[in-house]
Amino acid sequence: MESSKKLKIAEIKGEVVDIEIKAKILSMSKREIQNDKGPLTYHYGLVGDETGVIPFTAWSIPGTVRDNDVYLISKCYTKSYKDKLRLYFDARTEFKLLTEILEVKRTYKYYEIKDLDMKDKFITVEGLLTSENKREYEKEGEKKEVFQYILKDQTGTVPISSFGRKLEQGKYARIEGVRLDEFNGYYRLNMSDKAKVEYLNVELKENDNIQDISTLKGAVGGITISGFVINMGEKSGLVVRCSECNQRVDDVRCADHPDAKLIYDIFAYFTVDDGTDYLQVNAGYEALKNIINISREYLDNPQRPPLKKEVKEKVEIALVHNALKIKGNLRINNMGLSMRSSEVSYVTNTDISYLKNEIKGVQN
Ligand SMILES: [Zn+2]
Structure with a gap:
């Protein structure tokens, strides 16, 4: 009886029959389909060796075959499926479990x-x-x-x-x-x-790449968006922090540092809509200072403590219904994505021409 032809995954070229590979099952899933003879169950996944990886389809596979194990797989074949080479196992295919460790060479998809x-x-x-x-x-x-x-x-x-x-x-x-x-x-x-x-040798251009909110996916930084503020959270405005631990103090003193000096700060959280989607954004004094018309001296004045109502009004006037450009880092939690802003500014003429194209029906 003729034996299978031994190949490494990188050596598999074109459609071949009766080959033998030594490979690790990297992943395996089960699927059921209906054909004219009734339901048909098959498995598919990825196998790899030290030269590369290849997807497989198994019309039949022993119940003892597990992912993360290494096997000598003989009497398998390849076929081209959607222009990509795929490995096939059927009832003739033999699996011999090996105890050795196999370092799989993986290829990694590129992401921006x-x-x-x-x-x-x-x-x-x-x-x-x-x-x-x-x-x-x-x-x-x-x-x-x-x-x-x-x-x-x-x-x-x-x-x-x-x-x-x-x-x-x-x-x-x-x-x-x-x-x-x-x-x-x-x-x-x-x-x-x-x-x-x-x-x-790549030169990175310095520019604000304004992103559509609908295209944001992950909790990454350095993101700029541009849109209208459609509402501001009720608890936005003046906040009091402990000078010792910088935590927000809702009472008249910090529970951990009752003798510490209190400092006034600003915090706002608001919803930005750019016509593609909306995003929850929060910002502190540093991010907002260029648009809120409140000076640090006003906040720090020992003779006249800042007024809660006045601060909230000023922040609201600066934000709500205005078109803003917002830079910051995205964060993810069970509510989805939000942005911690590092810089908020009014949009310039060039940004507005962008907005005109993007915003439809937000501002009437
Ligand atoms: Zn404290």
Whole structure:
């Protein structure tokens, strides 16, 4: 009897029959379809070896086959499906479980920062490496280093941590095999020394790329939107903070620091509509200072404490029904996306021509 032809996944070219591969089942799902003979169940997924990955369809598969296990798979074949090569298993295909560890070579889909999505966790990104910060930590008694950057592309920013490897700050890099994580509502990228880094000669243009709210997906930073404020939250306006811990104080003193001085600050939360969708935004004094007509001296005046009603009115007049340009970082929670703004300004003429095209029926 003839034996199957042994191939690595990268060596599989075109439609071949009766091949043998040593591969790891990376994922496996079950699907049921109806054909003329009745219901038909099959499995599909991804297998990989040290040279690459390939999708498979299994018309028949032993019940003992599990994902994350490595098998010697013989008597399988390939076919082209929608212009892509696919591996097929049927009743003739044999699976022999192996105990060895197989390092799978993966290919990672490229994402622009604005489009990062937790559905795809191992990815390729590109961008300018800025704001380097080194941290040391201990792991199993050994001193380790992590280098943190803000990665910036044409669409947004995201923090990236490189474990054990210093990257070149100020350079534009393409990084394959980073992991996307969410921490405290914000996205961040982590990379081990296995990630592939390539420095490219790309010049990043400095501009405010105004994004349609409907296209925002993930909790990334450096986002600019432009739209009308359609309402402001009732508790917006003057807030009191403890000078010790900076926490908001609703009573006359901080529960933890009853002797601490109180400082006045401004906080507003409001809804912005750009004609494609709406977004909840919040902003403090620093973000709002250019539009609210309230000076720091007014807030800090010991002779005359700021008036709650007056402050709220001023903030409301500055925000509600006005067209604004808002920069900030997106955050995600169970209510969806919101923005923590770092800078709010009135739109300029050039921004307005953009808005005229985008806003339909918001302002009458
Ligand atoms: Zn306090």
